[in-house]
Amino acid sequence: MKCARWLFLALIAAQGHFLAAQLFDIKPVTDDVYAAIAKPSFRTNCNAAIFILNHEVVVVDAESKPSAAREVIAQIKRLTDKPVKYLVITHLHGDHFQGAEAYVTAWPGVQIISTQSTRDGIESRGVTRMQRELVTVPLAIEKLNADLGKASDDTAKAPIQQQLREAQAYLTELKQMKVILPNVTFDRHLTIHSDNDTLEVLFVGKGHSDGDVFVYYPKRKVIATGDALTGWVPTMGDASIYDWIQQLKTVEELDFKYVIGGHGNVVLDKDAFDLWRKYFADLLAETANAAAQGASLEETKSRLIPTLLQRYGTQFPPDFSKTLIANVETAYRVITTQTK
Numbered sequence: 012m013k014c015a016r017w018l019f020l021a022l023i024a025a026q027g028h029f030l031a032a033q034l035f036d037i038k039p040v041t042d043d044v045y046a047a048i049a050k051p052s053f054r055t056n057c058n059a060a061i062f063i064l065n066h067e068v069v070v071v072d073a074e075s076k077p078s079a080a081r082e083v084i085a086q087i088k089r090l091t092d093k094p095v096k097y098l099v100i101t102h103l104h105g106d107h108f109q110g111a112e113a114y115v116t117a118w119p120g121v122q123i124i125s126t127q128s129t130r131d132g133i134e135s136r137g138v139t140r141m142q143r144e145l146v147t148v149p150l151a152i153e154k155l156n157a158d159l160g161k162a163s164d165d166t167a168k169a170p171i172q173q174q175l176r177e178a179q180a181y182l183t184e185l186k187q188m189k190v191i192l193p194n195v196t197f198d199r200h201l202t203i204h205s206d207n208d209t210l211e212v213l214f215v216g217k218g219h220s221d222g223d224v225f226v227y228y229p230k231r232k233v234i235a236t237g238d239a240l241t242g243w244v245p246t247m248g249d250a251s252i253y254d255w256i257q258q259l260k261t262v263e264e265l266d267f268k269y270v271i272g273g274h275g276n277v278v279l280d281k282d283a284f285d286l287w288r289k290y291f292a293d294l295l296a297e298t299a300n301a302a303a304q305g306a307s308l309e310e311t312k313s314r315l316i317p318t319l320l321q322r323y324g325t326q327f328p329p330d331f332s333k334t335l336i337a338n339v340e341t342a343y344r345v346i347t348t349q350t351k
């Protein structure tokens with residue numbers, strides 16, 4: 012009986028370890044720089060960029076929930092004894108700031124840095140969206156339960172059951188989540204000094220959001236880009252697309268070799284910057300063209316989506332087709348109302 016209990020506990024511990032290794036892959040990028048690459052989960056987590064300086068650690072972005080941030084923290088503690096002294100939040104989206112509480116618990120003196128507009132954005136839109144999730148996540152759980160009921164066999168049920176577990180755990184966590192606002196804000200440029208090393212925290216204009224931050228480490232030629240440039244696809248819900256083109260052009264002029272984006276794999280060259288800019292310009296031009304001919308949103312979508320899919324489908328990850336629909340909708344709104 013004792014033996015069975017031991018075996019049971021060992022299994023639980025092994026499962027715990029297995030689960031802990033599930034959310035992120037820690038990838039060495041170059042000397043003293045790591046990327047925690049997020050794996051897919053019910054509530055998307057962002058990647059974290061980890062810069063180990065002479066006496067301290069700087070982390071970029073804080074996941075969608077404290078439990079996920081705690082996993083990154085555990086991995087950081089395996090890499091170094093140095094404390095996380097600075098946490099930079101690149102923008103207002105929940106998958107980048109909602110886990111910040113875990114950093115404050117682990118290192119109570121941690122300084123949390125963002126632009127003023129990101130701080131304002133978290134306080135207004137960020138908090139509202141978390142409240143909204145208290146309604147939308149239970150609806151998603153209902154839908155998953157309905158899907159589970161319709162699933163024909165165990166193979167079909169397994170991924171739904173996994174999503175259900177993650178959704179329920181997220182809802183429980185969401186109800187207790189504390190919003191931690193950045194306590195250091197800046198306008199254009201903030202430098203973190205560590206002996207002779209510097210890490211540059213930059214705002215070069217609007218793009219994916221009003222307050223996008225880039226974290227640049229000249230010594231190792233690394234830049235962390237948040238969602239302004241990722242290993243995924245561009246998402247535009249809060250974007251200023253025209254400004255975004257200029258923003259990427261400005262950043263591209265810096266001297267770097269490694270790009271740690273907010274999602275997807277580490278990007279190893281500047282080609283992605285050209286691709287994103289070209290895609291944005293093309294999307295705006297094609298949408299403007301359609302709108303000028305009086306096309307409705309639906310007509311614009313049916314005209315543009317096949318064209319842009321053909322032009323860019325192989326250059327972006329496979330889920331580009333889904334994002335493209337939303338991108339055309341945003342571009343149409345921008346063109347027809349000129350709000351951004």
Ligand SMILES: [Zn+2]
Binds near residue numbers: 102104219238
């Ligand atoms: Zn984002």
